[in-house]
Every structure is written in structure tokens, then in C-alpha cells.
Amino acid sequence: MSEGRVAIDMGTNGASKHQPAGLGQQRRGATVSFHNIDYKVTIGGNCLCRKKGTIKEILIDLNGLMKPGLNAIMGATGSGKSSFLDVLAARKDPAGLSGEVLIDGAHQPPNFKCLSGYVVQRHHDSDQWDLW
Ligand SMILES: Nc1ncnc2c1ncn2[C@@H]1O[C@H](COP(=O)(O)OP(=O)(O)O)[C@@H](O)[C@H]1O
Numbered sequence: 001m002s003e004g005r006v007a008i009d010m011g012t013n014g015a016s017k018h019q020p021a022g023l024g025q026q027r028r029g030a031t032v033s034f035h036n037i038d039y040k041v042t043i044g045g046n047c048l049c050r051k052k053g054t055i056k057e058i059l060i061d062l063n064g065l066m067k068p069g070l071n072a073i074m075g076a077t078g079s080g081k082s083s084f085l086d087v088l089a090a091r092k093d094p095a096g097l098s099g100e101v102l103i104d105g106a107h108q109p110p111n112f113k114c115l116s117g118y119v120v121q122r123h124h125d126s127d128q129w130d131l132w
């Protein structure tokens, strides 16, 4: 992360400890784990005139676990929250990405991008849209 750090709140997820009768065998959501996540982009390069770009490291060595329920990704603006969410949802260019995201301990299926999603949220005090 270039301008701060992303904190991932994994200690208190919102899953209820009490299950209604008969739900014991049902799936209650997936566990997402991420291992050694690095993400970088190249800025300013131009293949035509062989100008090399500069590499900007967006995410550096992120590791953690998200259990079913409510999880939070917290950090200052520019710390990499949206980039990290994109990585979890398989929406980043694999070229600048390394590390692993596992769903219940298995690799994401090839169509994971179609199975996952998130909602963009509008700031109340500005005209800008932002990904949380
Ligand atoms: N494609 C990109 N090219 C250059 N810089 C980027 C790109 N994507 C993200 N960044 C930079 O990475 C940092 C993290 O961005 P972002 O993930 O949007 O943070 P947050 O969601 O926490 O505000 C910012 O400095 C942003 O400018």
C-alpha cells in the first residue's frame, strides 16, 4: 500500500452464533483466505517509443482470513481498500498480481468473477462514486 495501510477486521465477524433449528447442515457462507497478495501497476510507460514506466506498488504482502458474516476492510483514502476488494473478486489484471485467494481452501473457479460482486456506494457529501 502506498499511502497508508489497509486494516482488515477479522476478529469479530457478524455471523450469529445461534442457528435456528434445522439449519445445522446448511451452508452459511464461504471462508475467504488470502496469501501473500501483491498488486502493482506500471505508470507512464509507452511501448511505441520504448519509454519505460514506473512501477507503483498498491498492495504489499497481504495475508488474512475472512469468515462468513460481516467483515470490514478499513483504511484511509488511497490505502488500497478498493484495489484489495477487486483482487478478492478477481477483477484485477493478473499481470500485476501475485499471491493466492482461496475460497474454503480451494482456488477460485475460472468463473468467479461472474459469481462474486459488490455494490458501489455514493458519498453523501460529494458527486463522486466510490467502491468500498
Ligand atoms: N490503475 C491504477 N493506476 C495507478 N494508481 C492506481 C491504480 N489503481 C489504484 N491506484 C492507486 O493505488 C492507491 C490505492 O487506491 P485504492 O485501492 O482506490 O484505495 P482506497 O479504495 O483505499 O481509497 C491510490 O494511491 C491509487 O491512486
Ligand SMILES: [Mg+2]
Pocket: 081, 082, 083, 130, 131, 132
Ligand atoms: Mg476506494
